[in-house]
Amino acid sequence: MTETAGGRDAEAVSKFVESFAAQLVEAGMQRMPARVFAALLSSDEGALTSVELGERLRISPAAVSGAVRYLTMTHMIAREREPGSRRERYRVHGDQWYEALTNREAVIKRWETALREGVASLGPDTPAGRRMAETLAFFEFVDEEIVKMMERWRGRRDQLFGEGRSLAEDR
Amino acid sequence: MTETAGGRDAEAVSKFVESFAAQLVEAGMQRMPARVFAALLSSDEGALTSVELGERLRISPAAVSGAVRYLTMTHMIAREREPGSRRERYRVHGDQWYEALTNREAVIKRWETALREGVASLGPDTPAGRRMAETLAFFEFVDEEIVKMMERWRGRRDQLFGEGRSLAEDR
DNA sequence: CCGTAACTTCACAATTTTCTGAAAGAAGCG
DNA sequence: CGCTTCTTTCAGAAAATTGTGAAGTTACGG
Incomplete structure (x- = not known):
């Protein structure tokens, strides 16, 4: 078979x-x-x-x-x-593609840029400006968190699949 | 003015x-x-x-x-x-839209379903099947992590913007 | 209940996107 | 060096998507 x-x-x-x-x-x-x-x-x-x-x-x-x-x-x-x-x-x-998927660093960075411009255009003291600012803070937070999350993932992956040669059998 | x-x-x-x-x-x-x-x-x-x-x-x-x-x-x-x-x-x-954006629960769930089918079709003992299985494990991990991350975010948001009425001024 | 203001649905026209065949461009091999 | 095999580029046909006007539906207000 x-x-x-x-x-x-x-x-x-x-x-x-x-x-x-x-x-x-x-x-x-x-x-x-x-x-x-x-x-x-x-x-x-x-x-x-x-x-x-x-x-x-x-x-x-x-x-x-x-x-x-x-x-x-x-x-x-x-x-x-x-x-x-x-x-x-x-x-x-191997084990990098879904990081690329999740990360999307470039995308998030561009959003942050756009939001910063938004805060500037609208004025930081307007209600809309404050909303932008909070949204911006959220993305900055997510940014940091994702990095940490991926580290934790690598730990768990090694634990689940064995450190030796999980999917990175090549290269 | x-x-x-x-x-x-x-x-x-x-x-x-x-x-x-x-x-x-x-x-x-x-x-x-x-x-x-x-x-x-x-x-x-x-x-x-x-x-x-x-x-x-x-x-x-x-x-x-x-x-x-x-x-x-x-x-x-x-x-x-x-x-x-x-x-x-x-x-x-207010403070829910970016959760919706990040969460994408439905999307992730569908991916997991597709991957499970993949493991079944390819056989869990084939190299490809193992790769699917690891990918699946990754998404399951992300699922859990995002829930926790959002909890941490709410904590930080309250800290940054004051618990009273951040963006949830209404509703 | 009727009149009407607001929203939705639908068919179509215009635009954009997508994929192909054909031709041009690299790069190993003899 | 030229031949051959593989890959890329490009123009255009086919297909999908998008936004509109116009007709249809809903439900408030009188």
Whole structure:
């Protein structure tokens, strides 16, 4: 019973890929990046080549290229050169991708900037200005907290899955 | 010097509204809900009527209606009946809206469901299945942590802004 | 109860987004 | 060095999204 072999219930896997991608889309990610990411996540290697992605998802090389560019920029995946070949492999960042998801540092920072401008525009003594200020304080708080939370997570992860080589089996 | 009066640097306020809305859009919110929300946030009352929203943002009643429906469903705002009038007011949920933003309970729950299905489809003993399982554990962890974080936030908020009536001046 | 003000729903037009095929651009291998 | 294989870019067709006007619905006030 070779369950990890090539055609291991491809049906069910594809179904999962699409349904997980749909969740990501609903959370704001573009469709193609979401599908590509889900495909990588569900691969045993945690990595696939462009061609493999194109085949599994039935999309053109161009679509793969675009999706991969986005995912690389947002640090959800890494690109690797397969030695001795001009093929490229794309790999889920093991235990870093959901940090990227949660963190969204850049996003939060921009919000904070916008809110600071808001306080300035509205005046810190107006009711609206005070509301902005409190909201701003909230985001600053969240910022700090998330850093600490991720530290705690790493602790628990090691405890649950063993420190040795959890998902970071590679790299 | 009536700074809170009607025409308090409407220019600057509008500029803030649009720029904050743009951030929300970038984070995945639809345009109209984002603009409506930003407008409410920057109003001194923390609440506006449909007509006021339409005027400030230069959009049709239909657009207001759609935006408001979305925002109500996601618990970002509340609707109030103005007594003795058939006008409706929409109010930012004071200190609850960013909880809704951060929480996204529903979203996380759906992700967890999808991931559980993933583990089942892929088999818990495959490498991919193990990766799903770890990801799932992460979300479950985040779930718990966010609850605690919000409790800590309320503590700090009371400390920073005074327990009496911070933003929850109404309701 | 009727008149009317406020809000909602619906179909459509306009815009924007998305994905593809085709062509151009790199980079290993012989 | 040129051939071949893989990836990226680009223009455009197809599809989805968005916001509007207009008709419809609700419910207050008289």
